[in-house]
Amino acid sequence: MDSRMPRIMAVSSGKGGVGKTNFVANLALFYASLNKRVLILDADLGLSNIDVLFGLAPKYNLKHVLLGEKKLKETIVTGPQGVMILPASSGIRELTKLNDKHRLKLVSELDTFDMPFDIFLIDTGAGISDNVLFFCSAAQETIVVVTPEPTSIADAYALIKVLSRDFGEKQFRILVNTARSEKEAFDTFRKLAIVADKFLNISIDYLGYLPFDQNVKDAIIAQKGYIALYPNSSFSKHLGQVGRKLLELPQGKVKGNIQFFLKKALRVG
Numbered sequence: 001m002d003s004r005m006p007r008i009m010a011v012s013s014g015k016g017g018v019g020k021t022n023f024v025a026n027l028a029l030f031y032a033s034l035n036k037r038v039l040i041l042d043a044d045l046g047l048s049n050i051d052v053l054f055g056l057a058p059k060y061n062l063k064h065v066l067l068g069e070k071k072l073k074e075t076i077v078t079g080p081q082g083v084m085i086l087p088a089s090s091g092i093r094e095l096t097k098l099n100d101k102h103r104l105k106l107v108s109e110l111d112t113f114d115m116p117f118d119i120f121l122i123d124t125g126a127g128i129s130d131n132v133l134f135f136c137s138a139a140q141e142t143i144v145v146v147t148p149e150p151t152s153i154a155d156a157y158a159l160i161k162v163l164s165r166d167f168g169e170k171q172f173r174i175l176v177n178t179a180r181s182e183k184e185a186f187d188t189f190r191k192l193a194i195v196a197d198k199f200l201n202i203s204i205d206y207l208g209y210l211p212f213d214q215n216v217k218d219a220i221i222a223q224k225g226y227i228a229l230y231p232n233s234s235f236s237k238h239l240g241q242v243g244r245k246l247l248e249l250p251q252g253k254v255k256g257n258i259q260f261f262l263k264k265a266l267r268v269g
């Protein structure tokens with residue numbers, strides 16, 4: 001894999017609390033087990049962040065980079081199995097109101113950022129805030145996590161609607177989380193697919209599903225990463241299927257390195 005052209009995938013959802021962060025963390029661990037170099041951008045303003053999930057306490061984040069106090073490289077923390085995390089959460093708010101000085105700083109930082117990665121995962125947080133939309137539209141793949149609850153489906157639809165209407169996004173990968181059966185997962189996807197087709201005139205793709213598993217919560221408490229603790233569970237099997245499927249997708253839409261992506265997502269450069 002060409003390290004200058006990593007796979008860049010944004011994981012998002014309409015409604016909060018549907019399992020994005022848990023998915024991103026475990027997907028990262030899965031790719032690490034395949035010897036891929038994984039970088040996670042934690043762009044989530046919520047509380048259950050990647051660093052918490054991995055039991056890390058990053059000292060610095062993008063804010064320190066913007067203030068010129070740290071290099072981008074210096075903010076990266078290493079989690080289990082060498083998974084790297086770029087903590088941005090408390091810096092992201094500032095990124096929406098960058099002044100010229102900040103922009104120049106960020107551009108020069110990005111130009112000298114030379115760490116190689118194969119996979120770049122962005123945990124965008126939920127909803128239709130600018131951050132979520134920018135990250136999704138700049139990534140190669142937009143993964144929308146949805147659960148079988150009607151409100152989750154409705155909010156996923158709202159997110160897809162804005163991304164397709166205002167950002168020209170035409171391709172969405174739908175991951176159904178906490179499904180009780182394969183049928184429930186596919187029915188959830190179908191409900192979304194029908195309205196997307198009818199009202200937005202776009203087709204969405206079924207990426208797969210992750211079953212509901214009570215142990216997921218325990219693994220979070222243990223801060224170990226679920227798939228490491230329960231490698232033979234149904235959840236881990238499905239996660240592996242989804243992870244492999246994502247790797248098989250053509251790297252169609254946007255090609256570029258991490259600098260290209262971040263500049264696009266942050267509207268700088």
Ligand SMILES: Nc1ncnc2c1ncn2[C@@H]1O[C@H](COP(=O)(O)OP(=O)(O)OP(=O)(O)O)[C@@H](O)[C@H]1O
Pocket residue numbers: 013015016017018019020021022023044046047048125126177178210211212213214216217220235
């Ligand atoms: N497949 C699953 N089975 C059981 N519980 C799950 C599953 N996936 C996630 N959870 C639980 O659901 C809760 C929310 O998960 P998570 O924090 O990953 O969601 P999120 O979408 O990132 O939330 P937020 O929008 O607040 O960032 C957590 O308590 C997590 O343990």
Ligand SMILES: [Mg+2]
Pocket residue numbers: 020021022044046048049123125
């Ligand atoms: Mg989260």
